[in-house]
Amino acid sequence: MLDVIEKAKGRSVTIQSPGTVANLVCGFDILGLALNDPCDVMTVKLIDRPEVIIHNVDDYNLPTDPQKNVAGVPLLDMIERLGNQVGFDVTIEKRIKPGSGLGSSAASAAGGVVAANHLLGNIFSQNDLVQMAMLGERLASGVKHADNIAPCITGGVTLIRSILPLDITGISSPPLYVTIVHPQIEVRTEDARQILRKQILLKDAIKQWGNIAGLVAGLMKGDYELIGRSLEDVLIEPVRSILIPAFAEVKAKSLEAGALGGGISGSGPSIFMLSKDEVTALAVESAMKEVYTQTGIAYYTYVTTINKEGVKIIG
Amino acid sequence: MLDVIEKAKGRSVTIQSPGTVANLVCGFDILGLALNDPCDVMTVKLIDRPEVIIHNVDDYNLPTDPQKNVAGVPLLDMIERLGNQVGFDVTIEKRIKPGSGLGSSAASAAGGVVAANHLLGNIFSQNDLVQMAMLGERLASGVKHADNIAPCITGGVTLIRSILPLDITGISSPPLYVTIVHPQIEVRTEDARQILRKQILLKDAIKQWGNIAGLVAGLMKGDYELIGRSLEDVLIEPVRSILIPAFAEVKAKSLEAGALGGGISGSGPSIFMLSKDEVTALAVESAMKEVYTQTGIAYYTYVTTINKEGVKIIG
Numbered sequence: 234m235l236d237v238i239e240k241a242k243g244r245s246v247t248i249q250s251p252g253t254v255a256n257l258v259c260g261f262d263i264l265g266l267a268l269n270d271p272c273d274v275m276t277v278k279l280i281d282r283p284e285v286i287i288h289n290v291d292d293y294n295l296p297t298d299p300q301k302n303v304a305g306v307p308l309l310d311m312i313e314r315l316g317n318q319v320g321f322d323v324t325i326e327k328r329i330k331p332g333s334g335l336g337s338s339a340a341s342a343a344g345g346v347v348a349a350n351h352l353l354g355n356i357f358s359q360n361d362l363v364q365m366a367m368l369g370e371r372l373a374s375g376v377k378h379a380d381n382i383a384p385c386i387t388g389g390v391t392l393i394r395s396i397l398p399l400d401i402t403g404i405s406s407p408p409l410y411v412t413i414v415h416p417q418i419e420v421r422t423e424d425a426r427q428i429l430r431k432q433i434l435l436k437d438a439i440k441q442w443g444n445i446a447g448l449v450a451g452l453m454k455g456d457y458e459l460i461g462r463s464l465e466d467v468l469i470e471p472v473r474s475i476l477i478p479a480f481a482e483v484k485a486k487s488l489e490a491g492a493l494g495g496g497i498s499g500s501g502p503s504i505f506m507l508s509k510d511e512v513t514a515l516a517v518e519s520a521m522k523e524v525y526t527q528t529g530i531a532y533y534t535y536v537t538t539i540n541k542e543g544v545k546i547i548g
Numbered sequence: 549m550l551d552v553i554e555k556a557k558g559r560s561v562t563i564q565s566p567g568t569v570a571n572l573v574c575g576f577d578i579l580g581l582a583l584n585d586p587c588d589v590m591t592v593k594l595i596d597r598p599e600v601i602i603h604n605v606d607d608y609n610l611p612t613d614p615q616k617n618v619a620g621v622p623l624l625d626m627i628e629r630l631g632n633q634v635g636f637d638v639t640i641e642k643r644i645k646p647g648s649g650l651g652s653s654a655a656s657a658a659g660g661v662v663a664a665n666h667l668l669g670n671i672f673s674q675n676d677l678v679q680m681a682m683l684g685e686r687l688a689s690g691v692k693h694a695d696n697i698a699p700c701i702t703g704g705v706t707l708i709r710s711i712l713p714l715d716i717t718g719i720s721s722p723p724l725y726v727t728i729v730h731p732q733i734e735v736r737t738e739d740a741r742q743i744l745r746k747q748i749l750l751k752d753a754i755k756q757w758g759n760i761a762g763l764v765a766g767l768m769k770g771d772y773e774l775i776g777r778s779l780e781d782v783l784i785e786p787v788r789s790i791l792i793p794a795f796a797e798v799k800a801k802s803l804e805a806g807a808l809g810g811g812i813s814g815s816g817p818s819i820f821m822l823s824k825d826e827v828t829a830l831a832v833e834s835a836m837k838e839v840y841t842q843t844g845i846a847y848y849t850y851v852t853t854i855n856k857e858g859v860k861i862i863g
Contacts, residue, residue, distance in 0.1 A: 263758045394762035395755070400777060402765050431750055435783075438753040440710070443578045445757045447709035449764045450717050462715060468750070 238279075238319050241352045245278035245322075247548035248351070250344030251540045252329040253336030254411070254505050255380035257390070258466045258496040259444035264404075265336075265380035266390045267540035268411060273340045274326040274547075275304070277348035283317035285309055291327040303338040303369035304345035310365045311349055311357070321349055330533075333415050334499035339381030342369025347386060347544040360399055362386055367396075374422035381499065388543035390452055407455035409539055410514035412492070414483060414521040415503040417531040420476050425500035428472055440467050457493060457509050464494025464507065477501050479528050486520035511536070553594075553634050556667045560593035560637075562863035563666070565659030566703070566855045567644045568651030569726070569820050570695035573779045573811040574759035579719070580651075580695035581705045582855035583726060588655045589641040589862075590619070592663035598632035600624055606642040618653040618684035619660035625680045626664055626672070636664055645848075648730050649814035654696030657684025662701060662859040675714050677701055682711075689737035696814065703858035705767055722770035724854055725829035727807070729798060729836040730818040732846040735791050740815035743787055755782050772808060772824050779809025779822065792816050794843050801835035826851070 249272045257264035280286070285299035285308045299305025308321050323345055329337040343366040350357045357365075363386060367377040383401045384391040394400040447463030450456070474480040474497060487495065487506040491513040495506035504521070508514040514536045525532040564587045572579035595601070600614035600623045614620025623636050638660055644652040658681040665672045672680075678701060682692040698716045699706040709715040762778030765771070789795040789812060802810065802821040806828040810821030819836070823829040829851045840847040 260757070260761065262754045263761055392758075392761050392765055394758045394774075394778060400762070400774075402762065402769075402771075402774060404765055429750060432747045433750050433753055435744060435746055435748050438748055438756070438783075439577045441753070442575075442757040442760045443707075443709040445761050446575065446578055446707050446764045447715070447717065449761045450707055450719055450768065453765065453768045454717075456717075459709075459715075459717060463709060468753075 237354050237356060238315065241279045241354070242281060242319070243279065244352055245276055246348050246351050246546060247274065247276045248344055248348045249274055249545045249547050250340040251385055251543065253339055253381040253384045254498045255336060256469065256497065256499055257448070258464045258470070258494065259441050259448055261466070261469045262378060262380060263393050263445070264390065264448070265384040267384040267388045267543055268335070268535070268537050269540045270535050270537040271329045271335065273328055273344055275341070275344045275348055276324040277345060277352065278322040279352050280320045280322050282320045283312050284320040285312070286320070286322045288324045289327070290324060293327055293331055295327070295331065301372070303373050304341035306368045306372050307342050307346045307365040308349060310368055311346060321345070330415070332419050334420065334497065334501045334503040335413070335415065336381035336385060336499060338369055338373035339366065339385045342366040343382050343385040344544050351546055359386060360401070363399060363401065374426070376426065384543070386543045388541045389539060392449065404449055404452050406452040406539060407457065410508045410511055411535070411537050411539065412487070412506045412508065412514045412517040412521065413498065413503050413535040413537070414525055415533045416478060416525060418478065418502050420501040422500045425473055425476060428476070429469065430472065433468055437467050460507070461493035464496070466496055470496050473497055473501060477504065478530055479524050480504060482524045483521055486524055487517045490516040490520040492517045552669050552671060553630065556594045556669070557596060557634070558594060559667055560591055561663050561666050561861060562589065562591045563659055563663045564589055564860045564862050565655040566700055566858065568654055568696040568699045569813045570651060571784065571812065571814055572763070573781045573785070573809065574756050574763055576781070576784045577693065577695060578708050579705065579763070580699040582699040582703045582858055583650070583850070583852050584855045585850050585852040586644045586650065588644055588659055590656070590659045590663060591639040592660060592667065593637040594667050595635045595637050597635045598627050599635040600627070601635070601637045603639045604642070605639060608642055608646055610642070610646065616687070618688050619656040621683045621687050622657050622661045622680040623664060625683055626661060636660070645730065647734050649735065649812065649816045649818040650728070650730065651696035651700060651814060653684055653688035654681065654700045657681040658697050658700040659859050666861055674701060675716070678714060678716065689741070691741065699858070701858045703856045704854060707764070719764055719767050721767040721854060722772065725823045725826055726820055726850070726852050726854065727802070727823065727829045727832040727836065728813065728818050728820045728850040728852070729840055730848045731793060731840060733793065733817050735816040737815045740788055740791060743791070744784065745787065748783055752782050775822070776808035779811070781811055785811050788812055788816060792819065793845055794839050795819060797839045798836055801839055802832045805831040805835040807832045
C-alpha cells in the first residue's frame with residue numbers, strides 16, 4: 234500500500250458528484266436514484282500530512298473544519314484506514330443546495346471518497362466507500378443511511394436491502410425523466426424523522442410492500458404502467474407532506490400533466506415526479522411552477538434524467 | 549354468448565390444478581408461487597340447469613353443497629354472470645390435503661373456474677377468474693386473498709400488488725427446487741390470522757420491505773445469493789411459527805443442508821425451503837425428515853419445482 238500512496242502523492246483529480254432522490258415514494262429508507270442535474274464539482278489532491286484541508290468555492294458557508302464537514306469525516310476515516318500516511322486537500326464547489334432533499338450531503342461525502350480512492354488506484358471496494366461516506370450522512374442527520382450514498386456512487390436506481398450488513402443492489406430501469414421543484418424553505422432531516430410514527434398498522438405495511446415489490450418489478454420490466462400504479466406511499470408521505478407547502482396540489486397537478494407519479498425527495502422539501510418522456514416532464518415542470526408561483530414561495534425547478542454513472546471523473 | 553353456451557353444453561374437460569405456496573417469507577399477502585407437486589385433478593362438465601353438482605372422489609369428506617364448497621361458490625358466481633343459462637357438474641379428486649397450507653382451497657376454486665372458462669371458449673379474463681376464485685378463498689378463510697389463486701391460475705411466482713383494485717404481475721425466476729414438509733397437524737387459517745399483531749414497528753416494516761424488494765430483484769436477476777439473503781421475515785414468522793412444532797429446528801437444519809431459505813407455507817403447518825439444485829433439495833428433505841421423525845408427528849414431504857403453467861388442461 235505504501236507504494237500506491239507514494240506514487241499518488243501530489244496528484245489531484247476533479248469529479249462530478251450527482252444529486253440523488255432517496256426515499257423513493259414507497260421505498261422509504263431502501264430505494265434511491267441518481268440525477269444528471271444538479272451535480273457538485275470537487276477536486277481532491279493527495280498531500281503528505283494525515284489531515285483534511287477543505288476549501289469551499291460557493292456561497293453556502295459550510296464548515297471547513299473536517300470534523301464538522303460531511304466530506305471531511307469520511308476522508309478522515311479513510312486516512313485512518315490507510316495508517317495515517319496520507320492526507321487530502323479538497324475543494325468543493327457545491328451546486329446542490331444543502332437542505333434541498335436532493336442528497337447534497339451525500340454528494341460531498343461520496344464524491345470525496347470516490348475521488349480519493351481513484352487517486353489511490355481504487356484500493357477500496359464499493360462497499361468500503363459506502364461505509365465511509367455514510368459517516369458523512371450520520372454527521373448531517375444523526376443517522377447512517379445509504380439511500381443517497383449508494384446511488385450517488387453507483388448511479389441508477391439502487392436498492393439498499395439492508396444497512397447492517399450492508400447489502401446494495403442496482404435495479405435496472407427504463408428511460409425516465411425526473412422533474413423536481415425545490416421550494417426555498419428549510420425542512421430539517423431530523424425534524425422530518427421525528428414526526429414519523431414509530432408504530433404503524435400491519436395492513437398499511439402490507440399495502441406499502443405490495444407497492445415496493447410492484448415498483449421494483451415495474452422498473453426491471455420497464456413497465457411504465459406498473460411503475461405508475463406502484464408509486465404510492467400510504468405511510469410516510471401523509472405525515473411528512475404537511476411540512477411541504479402546496480404538496481398535495483403539486484402532486485395532483487403533476488399527475489394531471491401526465492407524470493407517472495412521485496413524491497417527497499428524501500425528507501424534503503423538494504418534490505420529484507417521474508415521467509416517461511421529456512415533453513411530459515416539461516409539462517409537469519409548468520404545472521409545478523404554476524402552483525408555486527401562486528404560493529409566493531421562491532423555488533427552483535429541474536428537468537433531468539436518471540444518472541447512470543454515479544460519481545464521474547472529469548479531470 | 550348464447551351461441552357459445554349452446555355449443556359447449558354436454559362437453560367436459562379435465563384439468564390439473566397445482567398446489568401453491570403463499571406468503572412467500574417476507575412477501576406476506578403479496579407473493580406466491582405454484583408447485584409441480586401436489587396437484588388436484590378436476591373434471592368439469594357443462595349442464596343445462598343453472599346449478600353446480602359436486603362429486604368428491606377422495607376421502608376428505610368435503611361438502612358437496614355448492615354454497616359450502618370452495619369450488620362451488622366461484623362457479624355459482626360464474627353462472628350468475630352468465631345469466632343463469634348453464635350449470636356445471638364437477639368431479640374433484642383432491643390430492644392437496646385441505647389445511648396443509650399448500651393452497652388446497654385455491655386449487656379447487658381456481659381449477660373450477662379455469663376449467664369452466666375453457667369449456668366456454670375463454671370468455672372471461674384472467675382478472676375475472678381471479679375475482680371469482682377469491683370467493684372460494686373467502687368461504688375457506690373469511691378473507692378474499694389472491695396469493696394462492698393468482699399463481700395457481702398463471703403458474704410461476706406471482707406478485708399481488710393490490711387486491712382492490714386487483715393488480716397481478718408475474719415475477720420471472722431462475723430454476724428453483726422446493727422442498728416441503730407437511731406435518732399432519734391442523735393450523736386453521738383463521739387462527740393464524742388472529743394471532744398476528746395489528747400494529748408493528750416502522751423499523752421492522754422497513755426491514756421487511758427491504759427484503760421484499762431484494763427478493764423480487766433477486767428472482768428477476770436470477771441472483772441466488774440475493775434471493776437467499778432476502779428470504780427473511782421479521783414480522784409474521786416469529787409469531788406464527790409457534791403454531792408449528794419444531795419449526796426453528798427444521799429451518800436451521802435445512803439451511804445447514806444448503807437451502808437458500810424458506811419459511812411457513814401459507815399459514816402453515818407446511819414448511820417450505822428453496823434450493824438451487826435437486827441434490828440440495830433432497831438433502832433438505834432428509835434434514836426435514838430427521839427432525840420430524842424425532843418429534844413423533846406424522847408428516848409428508850415433497851421435493852418439487854416451480855410450476856410455470858398454472859392450471860393445465862389434461863383431457
